[in-house]
Amino acid sequence: MHPRVLEVTERLVERSRATRQRYLAMVADAASQGPQRGQLQCANFAHGLAGCSSGDKQRLRLLDSANVAIVTAYNDMLSAHQPYEQYPEKIRQALRDIGSVGQVAGGVPAMCDGVTQGEPGMELSLASREVIAMATAVALSHNMFDAALFLGICDKIVPGLLMGALRFGHLPAIFIPAGPMTSGLSNKEKAAVRQLYAEGKATREELLESEIKAYHSPGTCTFYGTANTNQMLMEVMGLHLPGASFVNPGTPLREALTTYAAQQVTRLTQQSGQFIALAHIVDERVLVNSIVALHATGGSTNHTLHMPAIAQAAGIQLTWQDMADLSEVVPTLTKVYPNGSADINHFHAAGGVAFLVRELLAGGLLHEDVNTVMGRGLSRYAQEPFLVDGKLQWRDVPTASLDENILRPLARPFSPEGGLRVMEGNLGRGVMKVSAVAPEHQVVQAPVRIFHDQQALADAFKAGELERDLVAVMRFQGPRSNGMPELHKMTPFLGVLQDRGFKVALVTDGRMSGASGKIPAAIHVSPEAIDGGPLARLRDGDVVRVDGSKGELTVLIDAAEFAAREPVLSDLPANVGTGRELFAFMREAFSGAEQGASAFTRNLQSLT
Template sequence: MHPRILEVTERLIERSCATRERYLAMIRAAASAGLSRGKLQCANFAHGVAGCPSDDKQRLRLTNSANVAIVTAYNDILSAHQPYEDYPQRIKQALRDIGSVGQVAGGVPAMCDGVTQGEPGMELGIASREVIAMSTAVALSHNLFDAGLFLGICDKIVPGLLIGALRFGHLPAIFVPGGPMPTGLSNKEKAEVRERYAEGKAGRDELLAAEMKSYHSPGTCTFYGTANTNQMLMEVMGLHLPGASFVNPGTPLRDALTVEAAHQVTRLTQQGGQFLPLGEIVDERVLVNAVVALLATGGSTNHTLHLPAIAQAAGIQLTWQDMADLSEVVPTLAHVYPNGKADINQFHAAGGVAFLVRQLLDADLLHEDVDTVVGRGLRRYSEEPFLEDGRLVWRAGPLESLDESILRPLARPFSAEGGLRVMTGNLGRGVMKVSAVAPEHQVVEAEARVFHDQQALADAFQAGELDRDLVAVMRFQGPRSNGMPELHKMTPFLSVLLDRGFKVALVTDGRMSGASGKVAAAIHVCPEAFDGGPLARVRDGDRIRVDGQNGSLEVLVDADEFAAREPACCDLEPNVGTGRELFAFMRRAFSSAEQGASAFTAGLEGLR
């Protein structure tokens, strides 16, 4: 193994020793208790199977039949999740074919970040991850199940499902993807129309036509945002079947992979003879593998929130510093929009996850000796699935990239380091996705303009007030202030300023979309302004230096003067309307961004 990979892994194991031991003791005690449905009172069992067909009822009375919980995030609002509409019936039939049973244990909410961008509903985004985790726990709480299949793809949904599933980590689990929509209007063309619309050079009709050509059919959006990053991570963590992430919906191969996931999860049950629960798979080495893959592909910055929260659910204490230290030695091997021009279908065609895993394993940058849902060893994930006379089989993935403008070997990386930088200085700690920012735009020193909401920035742009070198400070956007919405609405305006030749950067305690790039953005800054963090003392005209190359985030004001300033108060509208008032308790409980912006931190303290 590469010495840095070993160093980070070893210190993560040491740091997590006590909490991981408690977690493993918890799930092993649950597993050793045996099949839970066989211990239910007769009335409890009867309630749980009353809605099943008679054949399924009979199977469930037998302890040698596996009962698989199906937890689904299906809805019609998310194009990525629309294909899940008929998955439960497909899965149930696949399980019946081998003498097992599937039950839809529960549904979880699934909001579309694309629909809610710039709208009040986006303030429920991070909270929705916690609700999904709790909904998953409720679904599994019936103690009828021997394993779980989890149907989810998009931004907060996969992290929420995984957090909830890990609290039932004594159960085997497989995550079942749905695949990306076919390629439509290129992401580059879409972005160009958005920027022209921001400048008033394109009308709403042209903008709407471009957006609908981009997002045009069932399946995951094709840019490399959080949804597709989720899929890549689930595969590299060994929680998908090999090669399952990026097969398009509605194809014979996609359907075959879904059936095989149902069959495979039964093999991992206590009845199946290859018992392997989820909580045993997701260990420190697997979390390090996830970070390495995130860095090598320039994946979504949202995972600087999600991976620490996921790790904590498994009793593991992952930090931003772990991620930054790995970033120094993990090369960038993929350029997918917003880091490049290609979309996820082109990434998959160029070699995809199979090629990526092979390259990283051969460079000793991934732990190979880990458990996966298809057995021991990550090398299986350098294979890709295909149909041979209607039968699902796997073959070795490509040895060479089929398009080095999208996916490169270790010998010719796009960059010698990963795409993540931890930013530190007298304004706090944050992160920057440098892989999405051209080197000449990664360092900006300019006067600050302070905003408390995205519309104020848009109004200032339209009024011509931002035509200069600028560091936009967008504060009171952290988890405890307003739920930490994504701030994608600002991207076209800041991109136009950059194109006009100005030096532009963003500093915020909020989030940017996994699809955002181009502009140097120090995001997730903590302590957040709502808690009196340094951003609350920044004023218009302060000179700020954002250095993405060296990882520094400084306000260039005399230290004594800066410390003596009274922190600004938030002048945003109350968090009322669009259901936001229902989540006030959760906002109060959120941890810092560096701790995953999680409402569960206090609840998991017992593991420490």
């Protein structure tokens, strides 16, 4: 093992010792009760099986048959989740074939950040993760189940499902993906039309036509944003079947993987004799593996929020410093948009997750001796699935990448490090993803222009007010202010300025997610402005240095003068409309960004 990986793992274990022990004790207590439906009163049990077929009722009365909860994020407005419409019946039939039962235990909401981007609904996006976690807990609260299957893909959905599932960590669990849509208009062409539109050189009709050609069918969007990063992480964490993440919807292989997953989860139950609970998969080593894979692929910065929150749900105290220290020694092995021109289908065809796992294992950068849904050992995930005479089989991945423009071996990385920086200085503490930022653009020192919403920046751009070196500050966008919406509406305008030769950077207490690209962006800055953080004391014209190479985030002003300034108050309208008023209690409870921007952090730390 690489010494840095061991060092981070060991300190994570030590830091988490007390909370992890309490979490595992909770899990052991729940597991000791055996099949949960066997503990129910007769009337309770009768309610739980009243809607079942006669055959399923009889199986449920036999405690040696597994009852599998299905928790689904299906809706047909999200292309990624539309394929899930038929999954419950396919899963139920696969379980009946082996004498088990499946019940849809509950549904969770699934909103699309792509649809709500720049709209008021985006302010519910991060909060939806907490709602999903709670909805998952409600679904599993009936104590009818011996195992669980989770159907979810996109940005907040998988983290929320996993956070909720971990509070029922005594249950075996498998996450079942639906796969990415086939490739449409290239990401490079799509980005070019967006930038032309921002400059007024393309019409709205041309922009819409471009977007429809890019997002054209059921399946996950094909760029390497948060949704596809989720899928890669679930696979490397051993919560998917090997090779399951990026098989397209509606294909025979996709169907076979779904059937196998449904049946595999029953093999992990107490009745099977091969019991592996979710809590015994997601441990400190698996979390370190997930961060290594995140860096090696240049994955979404949203996971600097999600992974600490997921870790908290498992009683583990993961920090940004852990993540940044791993980034220093993990090479970048992939180039997928927005870090390159290829999409996720090209990555999968070049060797995909299996190739990535094999290379990282060979370099001592991943823990091999971990539990997975396929049993002990991560090396199984260096294999990829095939159908042979209609039967599912796994083979070792080819020894060479089929396209080194997309996926490279450890000996020839795109970069010697993963590209995540912890940004620190007198403006607070945040993160920057530099893997998509050219070296010559990683350091910007310029006067600031302060904005409190994205439309104000767009208006200033169109009025010609930003034609200079610029650090754009977008404040009052943190979790406690307005729910921490994504801020991608600014990206085309700042990209145009950079292309015109200006030095441009962004600083915000908000977030940019997996589609953040070529502009150096210090994001998730905390303390956030609404809590009187340093961003609230900035004024237009202050000179700020954003140094992505060294991780510096500073305003160049006398310390005493800066400290003496009164923080500016937000001038944003009240969080009312589009249901935002219902989430006021959650915004008040949100932790800081480094603690996952979660409403649960304080409670989980005290209870586990």
